Amino acid sequence: MSSRSVIWVRDALVITLSIYVVFSIAMAPWNNLKPEETLSTTCETGCAPVINYPDDGYYHYKDSIVFEWNPVSVEYRFIVLNGTGHIFHDETLTGNTSTTNRLPAGDYTSSVYYKGMIGSLLGDNESLEVKLTVAYDGSVYDLAFEEFWSEAYDFEWEGNPKAVEYEFGSVHDLYENYGDVLEMEGSDCDGCTGNLDTMDADTFFDITNQTEFENWDAFESYYFQFMDDNENGVYDSGEIYAVFSEGYEGLLLSEGHSLASSSKITVVWAPAEITYGIEIREHKATEILIIHQTEGLVQTSYEFQDFDNGKTYSWSVYAVDSMGFVSESSNARELNIDTTKFLAYELFNNWEVPFILLGILMVVALQAGVFLAREETND
Numbered sequence: 001m002s003s004r005s006v007i008w009v010r011d012a013l014v015i016t017l018s019i020y021v022v023f024s025i026a027m028a029p030w031n032n033l034k035p036e037e038t039l040s041t042t043c044e045t046g047c048a049p050v051i052n053y054p055d056d057g058y059y060h061y062k063d064s065i066v067f068e069w070n071p072v073s074v075e076y077r078f079i080v081l082n083g084t085g086h087i088f089h090d091e092t093l094t095g096n097t098s099t100t101n102r103l104p105a106g107d108y109t110s111s112v113y114y115k116g117m118i119g120s121l122l123g124d125n126e127s128l129e130v131k132l133t134v135a136y137d138g139s140v141y142d143l144a145f146e147e148f149w150s151e152a153y154d155f156e157w158e159g160n161p162k163a164v165e166y167e168f169g170s171v172h173d174l175y176e177n178y179g180d181v182l183e184m185e186g187s188d189c190d191g192c193t194g195n196l197d198t199m200d201a202d203t204f205f206d207i208t209n210q211t212e213f214e215n216w217d218a219f220e221s222y223y224f225q226f227m228d229d230n231e232n233g234v235y236d237s238g239e240i241y242a243v244f245s246e247g248y249e250g251l252l253l254s255e256g257h258s259l260a261s262s263s264k265i266t267v268v269w270a271p272a273e274i275t276y277g278i279e280i281r282e283h284k285a286t287e288i289l290i291i292h293q294t295e296g297l298v299q300t301s302y303e304f305q306d307f308d309n310g311k312t313y314s315w316s317v318y319a320v321d322s323m324g325f326v327s328e329s330s331n332a333r334e335l336n337i338d339t340t341k342f343l344a345y346e347l348f349n350n351w352e353v354p355f356i357l358l359g360i361l362m363v364v365a366l367q368a369g370v371f372l373a374r375e376e377t378n379d
Contacts, residue, residue, distance in 0.1 A: 046072065046117025046327035049276065049300070049317050056334050064305035065335070067278060071300050072319040072327065074272045075115040076252070080265060083107045089265075096271040100264050108257045109169040111220065112269045114250040117319060117327050130219070134243040135196055136186035138207035140216075145225060145244040153194040153240060155227060164233060165225040165244070170256040174222045174243070175210040181224075181235065182243075183208045191240050207243075219247035220254065250323075273322040278302050279329070283312040295320065307337045 041047065052068040078098045080089035088108065089100040092115065133141050133148040141148055149155045149163075157163045168174040175182065185208050186192035206212040226241040228234075235241065247254075253269045277295035281288045291313075292304065307313065314332040 041119050042121065043119040043328045044121055045325045046319060046321070047119030048328045048330040049319055051317065051330050051333060054333065054335060064303050065307070066301055066303045067315060067317070068301045069276070069317050069330070072274055072276075073118045074274065074321065075118065075120075076269075077113040077115055078110070078267065079113070080108050080110045080257075097266070097268040099266040102262050102264050103259060105259045105261050108259065108265065110253070110255050110257060110265060110267050111251060112253040112267065114252050114272055114323060116250070116323075116325060117274070117321055120325070120327075131244070131246045132202075132219075134207065134245065135201075136189060136192040136207070136241060137196075138185070138205050138212075139196065139201035140203045140205070141199065142202045145223070145242070148242065148244070149225075151199060152196055152242075153191075153227070155240075157225075161231055162228045163225070164228040164235075165223045168222045168224070169220075170254055171210060171214045171222065172256050174224060175213070178224045178235070179210065181241065188237050189240060190238065194240070219245040219251060221246050275320050276300065276302075276317055277320060278315060278317045280304060280313060280315045281332070282308075283314065283334075288314070309337055312336050 049072050050070040052070060054065065054067070073094050076093055076096070078089065078091045078093065079087060080100055080103070081087055083106065088103055089110075091098055131144045133143050133145050135141065135148075135152070141152075143151070145165075146157045149157045155163075166177070168177065203216075205216045223244040223246075224235075224241065225244055226235045226239050229239055230236065252272075253267065255267065257265050259265075275295065276297040277293065278297065279290055280292040282291045292306070294302065313335040315335060316329045316332045318329040319327040
């Protein structure tokens, strides 16, 4: 091979390498190297799941695309108080079990509150306060006790000397003191029916069964209330009664504990369940339409394949807890669908690949340059 031919081959390799370097730098998806977006840490009902894949960008249409995101955590508040209301333990945690430090002998009440999904403001929302009144037969009314007594028995509670109530911190304590009355279900109380037949109950449970009461719901306080006809401060057979319950919607568990000696209290509760929903939208010329929506997903991934080639889509995901609260939706991620198999589009969708090939070509080019340089002769 002549010296001129060797020089031309060498120069051609160098030019090819230079073009490839420029092309690689221009086409590499530098957007994939962008810093993580700033996510909100405070959201009304819970912050959105963090998206893993796919992010904004161009993705080929193959058999399907699997959408992936991070799971959403939830928070609980675990509190233990003694009989005087002093707080001995107050903890915020994400698990569903907790153990206190060693406590002195005595009576305690433990409560577990659901604070919502991470970032939620539910735990600070006073509007979640719940007040319900249970009639003698286990029918439940979404009424504060003043309204209940007025509507059911034409009895004005406030300031009435015949209005008597006793507060209890748990269903167990309530039944320990008045279980024999509740188990009668008003059989010895002719006036207990009152105007209840004209009122619509929200729900019903078997009030004669303590376990049924405990399974119905959990509250901070239970008040056994009765109309003290003889004003002796003691409930007498035949007097009209009801149970008023108050607390917060987030109260998951309330238990009483009696410690005969210094010991720890361990509480385990059923965790809140989290499911996910995903929305996939098609971008049209004048509007964006939701073409697919799925809820109740337990896994943090979802496979979808009914795309049309050459169209632009976007997707977002949200979480739903077992209390019915829905988190914010994640920011929409744009997705372009095509069937192009040109090597550059396939390779440059993953930014690492062009640099690997670049390194290989550089080695080959340099080796070829060295080899050809040895073949040159001085003119």
